[in-house]
Amino acid sequence: MSDLDLKGRGILVTRAAHQADDLVERIQTSQGRAIRFPALEILACEQPGPVRDLLQRSWDMIIFVSPNAVFHALKLLAGNRLQATLGAVGEATAAALRQSGYSIDLLPADRYDSEGLLMLAPLQEMTGQKVLVVRGEGGRALLGEGLQARGAEVGYAEVYRRVRPAVDPYPLLAQWQEQVDLVTVTSIEVMENLIALVGDSGWPLLQHTPLLVISERMLRHAESRGFQTVLLAAGANDDAIMSAIQNWVERTS
Structure with a gap:
């Protein structure tokens, strides 16, 4: 059992499908809700x-x-x-x-x-x-x-x-406001793919949802793209990402 408590927050996981399982499991065992939406295919x-x-x-x-x-x-x-x-x-x-x-x-x-x-x-x-x-x-x-x-x-x-996956964003966007509390991205390419996938109709939702990135370079890029709240993890590994999510949950609870 994880000692983290994400208090039921919905975390969008945008990693390629074959690389998302470990982070998804850690979110779920920490009382969070992991929402899979791969924005990259390898x-x-x-x-x-x-x-x-x-x-x-x-x-x-x-x-x-x-x-x-x-x-x-x-x-x-x-x-x-x-x-x-x-x-x-x-x-x-x-x-x-x-x-x-x-x-x-x-x-x-x-x-x-x-x-x-x-x-x-x-x-x-x-x-x-x-x-x-x-x-x-x-x-x-x-x-x-x-x-x-x-x-x-x-x-x-x-x-x-x-490559950018061919996915229909409508089911996600239809439930975004009720389900998605935080978005995680692990590269600028994933960020750009996500923006393209949600399209013009989904951009206001994405723009105003806190975005977690893993490098200073990504943070600067996200701010230049117009994201309203950008959080920075201390590293790219799952421990750093989970710690940053937990810190955000504690600050916003």
């Missing part, structure tokens, strides 16, 4: 052959940007082992690698994002280093560009695609 890359070849080349360092990157890369490798210094942008990504029997050489200590990774001492001088960044299609350029500026030769293995 699909395998359309042309796996060239990506598999990239993964099997010789690299000095391979950096994974998300648990999805780990899952889809290891699926493409079909049991072949990676032989390189391994880095992970965040703890969830590192955990996914550890579950597959890998040790993590590079992991940010304070902030789990590309900026945090680029602060690590081993990444300050990269002349002559061959680095593979494993990510989804069209991922952020900051990490690769930062490493290139320090002398690294950077490749990108884009092992999955992020």
